Amino acid sequence: MKKLTLKDMTESEQREVKTELDRARKNQGRPLTNTEQNKVKDEAIERIMAAREKIAKATRAERKANRVQPTSTTFSWTASISTRPHR
Template sequence: MKKMKKLTLKEMTASEQFEVKTQLGRSKANLGRALTNAEQNRIKDMAVNKIMQKRADVIKATRLEKKIAKTTLNTVTFNWSASINTRPAR
């Protein structure tokens, strides 16, 4: 399976961006101090990875649904006699 390229904040929806910012805020509140750049990057990467995993799961589920829909049994059968020309040949 092809690996997805890493998302940037610009490529995310507003709710996904909010989720990343919320994670950063929670971490800052838990530590009771400002985060270092390394901590910010680590937390941001973890949040982005979670979002990418959610997207991959949705893509996988829709792909599976399409595959199931494509392979469902079709009750209409081919009618051979309807395709034969009834007019006699000359």
């Protein structure tokens, strides 16, 4: 899966990333350097990507379980054809 960008995220996911940046800034007690900012942002994006992948995996499993299961009975053409001769 390719790395998400902020543009690809929903509003709530973008807020989550910004909240993480704010928490890190508050914990440091100073503005973050570009390296620190990128590290925090990458960690938040990784968590969001993992959550999305988990949801996608569950969806695929559910779809696979709901797929029509092949049965052992087959369609019988003779049952649908009248045995009476046509006149």
